[in-house]
Amino acid sequence: KAGVTQTPRYLIKTRGQQVTLSCSPISGHRSVSWYQQTPGQGLQFLFEYFSETQRNKGNFPGRFSGRQFSNSRSEMNVSTLELGDSALYLCASNLKNQGGSYNEQFFGPGTRLTVL
């Protein structure tokens, strides 16, 4: 079974630009979550989608947005990039439906974004 796929793996942008990152979850998984990982702030939750609906959102400015498509693939977008947005962006997929016991999240390898 293929794992979580994230594209691109590496990205270099300049301040003020915008960027779109893509995540393809494991086949059959309907929930996708995004995290930002930086040396200073560690791993921080960005947002979570289930069946094309945003279920939960972290404490990030409105420049960070996301969406999920009917095939469960997800994208996140960052507009007006700042130097501090340089980070590893991780996507995780999960089979879990709303409610019920917790199921394992499977993480992708991440997209390394560098903002110059």
Added chain:
Amino acid sequence: GNSVTQMEGPVTLSEEAFLTINCTYTATGYPSLFWYVQYPGEGLQLLLKATKADDKGSNKGFEATYRKETTSFHLEKGSVQVSDSAVYFCALNYSGATNKLIFGTGTLLAVQP
């Protein structure tokens, strides 16, 4: 609020040494607790989990016990190997209504031959 406090690193050990990485949490209700591992250049892998008090999670020689009375979930391994060198994250999920994980700051483990 919900949070995870994790032992500062880096932790440097010789091969076959005993490993403990401390993790304590603050949460309302009864969270599920996890240890994730991140190898260089890779994403996170679930190492082990425990979903209720006194549960012991174990995998690949690693163990952690969910201690509600001390709000702790310390990671242990009896004999580490060079291949265990990685960053270890303690995390919690506080609600069945979300998959959101709250992570500790991570502990870098370096095992020397």
